[in-house]
Amino acid sequence: MKTLTDAWDWLTDSAHWAGDDGIWHRLTQHLVLTVVCLVISCLIALPVALVLGHLGKGGALAVNISNVGRAVPTFAVLVLLLLTPLGQYGEGPTVVALVLFAVPPLLTNAYVGMRGVDREVVRAARGMGMTGRQMLLRVEAPLALPMILTGVRIAAVQLVATATIAALAGGGGLGRIITAGFNLASTPQVVAGAVLVAVFALVVEGLFEIAERLAPAWARGRAGG
């Protein structure tokens, strides 16, 4: 219990919120990293997944890439990138590593969603004289939306976690409060940093949960069927 009250004291000390190592700055870094990398990952993964799903090609690749991603340690990739010439560019290694780990869930879920669209519906769309592009954008993509959004949600949570580990390899973000705490042998700071990271991750997950509940029925998780 002593540690918890110490961690609380650390968190409520206004001196720990200001400055370059302060909580506000680290929180902003974490948020920017997560959002920017999520946008980049979506721009890379979703067009590829939608086109592959529409054509019905590259399925084995799209599905297995998630399994491969799981076997590769995030920390190892971060350090490997840091030791390449890319390491000279500040947050460069962090951004590349984050995108690398966010792409697989986006790709897999969007692809599975596209292939899960009822073939009868696709045939009906073709019968109505739709072109391939029209079918993709007006029929398949909207029907695959629940799965695509599930992928975005998994990717977002993954990004928050990876951005935390990036602190071990010198990246910015809330993880730096934890690593600094370890360097100072300050258990209260380590626990306070961990609480901040955990709350941040749960808020991201919670926001997606709320968005899913507020979404119209056809865009919701178990619709589409």
Add this chain to the structure above:
Amino acid sequence: MPHLTAVPGAPPPDDCLARNDWICGEYLSTRRHILVDAVVQHLQITLVAVAIALVIAVPLAVVARRWGWAAGPVLALTTVLYTIPSLAMFSLLLPAYGLSATLVVAGLVLYSLTLLVRNILAGLRAVPEETRQAARGMGYGPVRLLLTVELPLALPAAMAGLRIATVSAVSLVTVGAIVGYGGLGNLIYSGMNTYFKAQVLTASVLCVVIAIAADLLLLGAGRLLTPWTRASRG
């Protein structure tokens, strides 16, 4: 670090360690015992964590299946645990376990538990009601029904969960380097601080090799344990 072998006054040796190459046979031969120690620690932490998680997950899943009201809270709790990033999870356990291997094991148990409970529960739920009724009609009691009908039928789903949990655990052990018990992660961490490319690459590749080997091993074990799934396919 790569220059440990240099003799004062003598010209520096021109080997791959001195050049700090990514791939270096010299590294493998001179630091073999360090690599073996790291691999052993990596395997020990993974095995202990996954084994403990399995022992806890099976009864939890059975309870959640039997009493419907328990499923909601169990699944909600596992989702919350799984959302917490690994570095934060290890840090939250610091007051309880200190800088120890137990801390890393405890963190990994929580993650593996999540994956296992979800998969075992899904497997138990997928057992057809007709099958259950047939067993009951043959006079099976609840315990015998669970042990000889429901759990075996849930085995394929459980094995799928076990594979994911094990592969994830192998990769997550590396983060344990923050408390000095990260197996190969320790080598990656120290290699980062000394800019030692061969060490970082070798340790990273070994991590992936361990993960793939564990996955294939469990895949094979799953096939041996569930011969009926193959019979129905072919």
